[in-house]
Amino acid sequence: MPKPIVVGLDGSRESVAAAHWAAREALLRGRSLRLVHAWEGLPSDDEPSALPEPRMPGDRARGILRTTLDQVSEAHPRLRVSAERINRFPVPALAAEAEKAELLVLGNQGLGGLGAFFMGSVSWASVAQVRQPVVLVRADWTAAREHVPDDRGRPCVSTPYREVLLALDPKHECGELLDFALQAAEHRGATLSVIHAWQPPHRLGGPNQEGDAPGRRDTERALAELIDPWRKKYPSVDVQVHTCRGRPAPTVTHAARGAGLLVVGRRIRLATTGSHMGRVVRQAMHRVACPVAVIAHD
Structure with missing residues (x-):
């Protein structure tokens, strides 16, 4: 079975640009596209919660995936796209996903301020550890x-x-x-x-x-x-x-x-x-x- 192209999403403009680049690449290669958002401590979809605060990370993750999935699907209706939240630290999660993928696509630089430093470190660490091809995409890169x-x-x-x-x-x-x-x-x-x-x-x-x-x-x-x-x-x-x-x-x-x-x-x-x-x-x-x-x- 052909391996998919995997995109790691973090909610930044860079990761959205990475998703659109990966969608175009998937069409060129005849592959499917898989969107993932990884974060340790995400609640499962069936996990009960009486307070809204514990659900906030899960809600944000679902929003990131749903928004990007809708944008990519609308722009590329012929493309097979799936999305998943992963309850795991980002770098090992992305490394595990890359092992099952044709290539891993990430945003090049992340959110501003402290977020840029952190998400930049995720991309950096992923490139240093992943043995499959990794493609890094900037926020302003378009078709x-x-x-x-x-x-x-x-x-x-x-x-x-x-x-x-x-x-x-x-x-x-x-x-x-x-x-x-x-x-x-x-x-x-x-x-x-x-x-x-x-x-x-x-x-x-x-x-x-x-x-x-x-x-x-x-x-x-x-x-x-x-x-x-x-x-x-x-x-x-x-x-x-x-x-x-x-x-x-x-x-x-x-x-x-x-x-x-x-x-x-x-x-x-x-x-x-x-x-x-x-x-x-x-x-x-x-x-x-x-x-x-x-x-x-x-």
């Missing part, structure tokens, strides 16, 4: 922004999709990233742009462009050997490869300004402490405007 502007520079849903951008390092395992990014590009009929930023070894006297040429050629050769088999697997996708001299995190962030989706990798680490994420992922989460897909890999 029109997924497409290139029209002839007058206005947002338009009838123009072609923006490119899918994949940040790749051939020194690490890349199969999961390439497969996800190529599928995303194929579903959209979009170009896949692969970017790799590299830095030459430090030399006395500063940079030397001529001396860096062998390093660039080696990098380009490694990328070609890595990507060529995947071109054959996805022949309909136009794959463009770019190598840039510079620091990876700012280079990827700058390149993502015109993308419709950024795909980055996160190495799975066995350590129980630390953020479990590199600089590219952290900077993408903080600064990239388009949805960011984080793919865990060995």
Whole structure:
């Protein structure tokens, strides 16, 4: 049975935007959509309560789910959508849901003030722990922004999709990233742009462009050997490869300004402490405007 796309809702504008992005993605992939709201201490639907106060968290959870379910169903009537409250702390609940899902979609940043810090920590912790793909969506990301502007520079849903951008390092395992990014590009009929930023070894006297040429050629050769088999697997996708001299995190962030989706990798680490994420992922989460897909890999 095909796995659904799961969205974690918290009532924020970001999570609602995530639900709408996930609905569009579910239609592209031919999947169902599952909306969940998790919070420890939610009362069950049949739990009696004589006072209104204990019911308030449950009422809010039902309201979040019902409102978003109605909005998504109205916007996408052909989509199969379900919703559920989960009485569990958000991060372990989302991790458990992700294990049964094709991908997990979350809002990128949450409510203002203290809520932003808390919900941001939920997204951060979920990305660091979940081994399935996680997509993070900002509040102002709409269907029109997924497409290139029209002839007058206005947002338009009838123009072609923006490119899918994949940040790749051939020194690490890349199969999961390439497969996800190529599928995303194929579903959209979009170009896949692969970017790799590299830095030459430090030399006395500063940079030397001529001396860096062998390093660039080696990098380009490694990328070609890595990507060529995947071109054959996805022949309909136009794959463009770019190598840039510079620091990876700012280079990827700058390149993502015109993308419709950024795909980055996160190495799975066995350590129980630390953020479990590199600089590219952290900077993408903080600064990239388009949805960011984080793919865990060995």
